[in-house]
Amino acid sequence: MEDPSPLIRQRIEKYEQLKREFNLVHFPNTFRKDTDIETFIALYGTRDAEELAGVKTVHRLAGRIMASRKFGKASFIHFQDSTGRLQAFFEMAKVGERPYELFKKLDIGDIIGLWGAPFKTKTGELSVYVEGFELVTKSYRPLPEKWHGLRDVETRYRQRYVDLIVSPEVRRTFVTRSRIISAIRAYMDERGFLEVETPMMQAIPGGATAKPFRTHHNALDMDLYMRIAPELYLKRLLVGGFEKVYEINRNFRNEGISTRHNPEFTMMEFYHAYADHEDLMRFTEDMISHVAREVLGTTVITYQGQEIDLGAPWARMTLKEAACAVGGVAPEVLEDRAKALSFCSKAGIEVSGGESLGDLQLAIFEKTAEDKLVGPVFITSYPREVSPLSRPNGNDPSVVDRFELYIAGREIANAFSELNDPVDQRSRFEEQVRRKEGPGEVDEDYIRALEYGMPPAAGEGIGIDRLVMLLTDSPSIRDVILFPLLRKGDLP
RNA sequence: GAGCCAGUAGCUCAGUCGGUAGAGCAUCGGACUUUUAAUCCGGUGGUCGAGGGUUCGAGUCCCUCCUGGCUCACCA
Numbered sequence: 001m002e003d004p005s006p007l008i009r010q011r012i013e014k015y016e017q018l019k020r021e022f023n024l025v026h027f028p029n030t031f032r033k034d035t036d037i038e039t040f041i042a043l044y045g046t047r048d049a050e051e052l053a054g055v056k057t058v059h060r061l062a063g064r065i066m067a068s069r070k071f072g073k074a075s076f077i078h079f080q081d082s083t084g085r086l087q088a089f090f091e092m093a094k095v096g097e098r099p100y101e102l103f104k105k106l107d108i109g110d111i112i113g114l115w116g117a118p119f120k121t122k123t124g125e126l127s128v129y130v131e132g133f134e135l136v137t138k139s140y141r142p143l144p145e146k147w148h149g150l151r152d153v154e155t156r157y158r159q160r161y162v163d164l165i166v167s168p169e170v171r172r173t174f175v176t177r178s179r180i181i182s183a184i185r186a187y188m189d190e191r192g193f194l195e196v197e198t199p200m201m202q203a204i205p206g207g208a209t210a211k212p213f214r215t216h217h218n219a220l221d222m223d224l225y226m227r228i229a230p231e232l233y234l235k236r237l238l239v240g241g242f243e244k245v246y247e248i249n250r251n252f253r254n255e256g257i258s259t260r261h262n263p264e265f266t267m268m269e270f271y272h273a274y275a276d277h278e279d280l281m282r283f284t285e286d287m288i289s290h291v292a293r294e295v296l297g298t299t300v301i302t303y304q305g306q307e308i309d310l311g312a313p314w315a316r317m318t319l320k321e322a323a324c325a326v327g328g329v330a331p332e333v334l335e336d337r338a339k340a341l342s343f344c345s346k347a348g349i350e351v352s353g354g355e356s357l358g359d360l361q362l363a364i365f366e367k368t369a370e371d372k373l374v375g376p377v378f379i380t381s382y383p384r385e386v387s388p389l390s391r392p393n394g395n396d397p398s399v400v401d402r403f404e405l406y407i408a409g410r411e412i413a414n415a416f417s418e419l420n421d422p423v424d425q426r427s428r429f430e431e432q433v434r435r436k437e438g439p440g441e442v443d444e445d446y447i448r449a450l451e452y453g454m455p456p457a458a459g460e461g462i463g464i465d466r467l468v469m470l471l472t473d474s475p476s477i478r479d480v481i482l483f484p485l486l487r488k489g490d491l492p
Numbered sequence: 493g494a495g496c497c498a499g500u501a502g503c504u505c506a507g508u509c510g511g512u513a514g515a516g517c518a519u520c521g522g523a524c525u526u527u528u529a530a531u532c533c534g535g536u537g538g539u540c541g542a543g544g545g546u547u548c549g550a551g552u553c554c555c556u557c558c559u560g561g562c563u564c565a566c567c568a
Contacts, residue, residue, distance in 0.1 A: 006537065007502055007519065014520095067528080074525035091525070108518075122526050145503040145517050147529050152503085154560045166503095210567055229568095255567040256493085265568075350565080411568060463568055476561095487559070 008140050011107065015138040022102045024135060031113035031136050035059040038083030040118065041126060049120040061086070061128060062113040062136060064165065067146055070104055076127070079112060085168075087127040088114055095130060102135070108146070109139030109165075157484050170479075176295060177468045177480055181248060183294040184268060184464075187287050193244040193270060198233035200226060200250065204443045207231030207389070209432075210253035212439075213263075225439075226252035231389065231459065232446045234271050235418060238457050239449045246270035248464065259476040260410065263485050266464040273455040276417045277401045280458045281378050284405060284413060285312035288376075288467070296471060303408045303470055310376060310407075318381040319365050327368025334361050354435075358383025358398070373406035382416075388428040388438070390416035391456075405462075407470055415460030422450035 018024060040059055044052060063081035073092040078085055092100040106112065114133035121127055144150040149166045156163040156170075163170050185195065203222070205212035207229030215224050230247050237245050248268045255261065272279070289299045292310045299311040323329045333343045340360035344351045349367050351360070361383050373379070381399040384392060390400035402416035419425050426447050432438040468480040478484035 005502065010519075010536095069527045069530050070524090071527080071530085072524040074527090076527045076530090078528085087528080089526075093525080121528095123528075125526095125528080127526095142502045142518055145529095147517070148504040150503075151505095152499090152560085154499090155503095157560090208568080251568085253567065256565070258564090258567090259562080261567060267568085414568080461568085466568075 007142055011138070011140045011142075014105070014107075015140075018102065018105055018135070018138075022098070027137060028134070031060075031062060031134050033060045033062040033081075033113060035061050036083040037061060037063065037081050037086045040086060040128070041084060044118040045126050047118075049124070052118050052120055052126075056117055058115050058117055058131060059128070060113065060115045061088075062111065064139075065106060065108050065110050065112055066143075066166075068106075068108060073100070075103065076121075077112075079114075087121070087125050088116070088130050089119070089121065089127050090130045090133075095132060099132065103133065106135060107139060107142075109141070109143045110135060111137035111139070154486070157478055157486055160482055173468075173472045173474060173480060174482060176472050179295045180291055180468055180471055181464065183291045184287070184462075185248065187290060188246050188270065191244070193246045193272075194242055196234070196237060196242070196245050196247055197249065198227075198230045198237075198247060200252075202227050202233075204439045204441060206439055206443050206446065208251075208253075209437050210255055213252050213254050228253050229267070229461070230269050231461070232443060234269055235454060235457070235459065236446065236449045238271055238273055238418075239452050239454045243273035243455065244271070257485065259478070260466065262465065262477050262481050265477070265481075267461050268464055269459065269461045271418070271457050271459040273457040275458045276456070277380075277403055277415055277458050280415045280460050281314075281316065281403060282312075284378075284415070284460065284462075285314045285376070288412075291467075292471060301471060301473070303473055304475060306374065306408065308374060308376070308408060308470075314376040314378060314405075316378045316380060316403075319361065319379050319383075320381065322369045322373065322377075322379050323361070323365040326372050327365065329364055329368055334364065340364060356383075356385045358385035362386045370406065370411070371409035373409055375405070375407045376412075377406050378403045379406060387416060388432055389419055389425075391419045392424075410466055410470075411463070412466050412470070413460055413462040415458065418454070418457045418459055420450060420454040420456060422447050425450055 019026060040061060044055065061081070063079035065077050065079050066085065067078040069076045075090045077088050077090070079088060090100065090103050095103065112133055113136045114128060114130050116128040116130040119127060119129045144162065144166050150156055150163055188195070201215065201224040203224060205225035205228050208231070210228045212225035212228050215226060216222070217224055229251055230249065234245055234247060246268060248266065250264045251267045252264050254263065257263065289310045289312045292299045292301065300307060300309050317325070320334050323334060324331050329343070333339045337357045337360065340357060341351060343364060344360060347364070347367055349363050380403045381393070382390070382402040384398055384400050387400040387402050390402045393399045393401050400416060404411050405413035419428070426442065429442040429447070433440060433442060465477050465480050468474070469477060472480060474480050
């Protein structure tokens with residue numbers, strides 16, 4: 001910033017003056033702590049004042065000053081580190097007259113290192129009886145107001161670092177996010193899945209139908225696409241002989257932004273050879289209920305006021321059953337293209353007229369039933385036309401062996417038995433090209449891979465952000481992504 | 493991309509009918525040895541998102557634009 005506000009100029013000048021006056025090192029990196037606040041509280045939190053009076057152990061702690069109550073010759077501050085928040089007591093008689101003068105000039109937001117023994121105040125709050133301290137990092141910018149915190153959502157997203165400093169619940173959400181992902185990794189690893197990494201930059205953006213982001217490699221003079229899904233690469237690995245693989249990573253889709261969509265989002269995809277979609281339903285309900293227990297200690301969650309039990313087993317319903325039973329659609333509408341078309345126009349579903357019956361069935365399901373599926377529920381038997389990578393059902397070739405998982409009205413996972421017939425796969429790709437869906441060209445190398453033989457398998461994608469939203473009761477995907485995409489722009 | 497709503501001090505917010513821009517917190521100076529949004533006294537701080545228009549006069553009314561939120565569309 002070229003012209004810092006008076007407040008910031010004032011702080012910079014103040015720091016210069018403090019350094020001169022108290023002979024301080026400029027932004028030092030010499031303080032070392034030996035105790036986290038969480039540990040300190042765990043050691044002493046339950047002991048009473050008399051017991052603590054006998055504890056002479058000096059701990060070195062560090063953190064950011066979040067609140068202060070200063071008096072002439074003694075003061076209290078609250079400071080926080082990554083593990084918690086603690087009160088510290090500064091007494092002129094203890095730290096000395098000069099250091100106390102320095103202390104009184106510290107600001108909320110400054111990072112301080114301090115050492116002292118535990119004690120309990122008159123009100124019974126565990127605190128550090130400070131023997132000495134160092135100004136570790138000067139904060140030039142004032143923090144948001146202590147009582148209301150940071151309310152402005154734009155600032156919260158653009159300056160997440162400030163949001164994290166002042167909003168404990170935001171920190172908690174992102175810690176939970178990390179634990180969820182760790183629990184998933186552990187679950188997969190324990191079951192013999194191999195975590196792999198496949199290209200984020202692809203010459204042919206396959207595996208889904210979203211619009212890709214385009215980029216360019218200069219040295220190769222080659223256009224590339226940010227991946228919209230890792231699917232086709234993961235299945236190449238099945239051809240290569242890995243039988244259980246997974247990847248947790250970003251996908252990029254050049255589509256709209258909403259409370260449920262961010263242009264880059266995190267997906268776990270996994271593939272299991274010698275398994276089918278039925279196996280994956282059991283696997284999924286077990287995994288997600290397991291993760292909920294690991295991270296939250298329960299399978300019963302409350303999402304936006306609605307109680308949902310993630311305990312297995314989960315309900316199952318075909319797409320048509322859901323449209324009828326949940327969406328209130330008359331069964332014959334789903335069996336006749338003309339009736340389906342007229343239903344769509346009445347229901348306000350946009351149609352071009354070129355849709356197949358399967359396209360219409362899916363559109364009707366999504367319009368009428370999707371957001372009512374509190375679940376958890378597996379929706380099965382998707383139309384073949386909307387599932388170009390799925391294996392057709394053995395009894396009814398109009399549908400495929402696929403399911404989507406719905407919880408709280410949202411699609412959380414999509415899975416199917418994989419199509420491993422290269423001839424059928426080629427014709428589905430060609431059909432996509434004809435219908436101008438997908439990448440616009442056949443991924444010949446993927447077909448070639450299938451021609452070598454891919455073992456029968458099932459695969460699944462789980463939207464990690466949405467799962468985290470569910471388990472952290474977050475209404476918007478931006479609440480579970482540290483730095484959600486916003487228009488380029490700076491705050492004044 | 494469309495509709496609706498919002499933008500005032502570093503932060504959280506008032507601002508009536510168009511008539512001299514306010515409060516609390518933060519910050520600065522002073523008092524204060526057990527506070528919990530400490531308290532008390534005094535002070536600093538504003539391109540009212542940007543630009544244009546109407547008017548004697550605009551934070552307030554009108555237009556355009558910017559940014560964000562929500563809903564819808566696309567998508568997962």
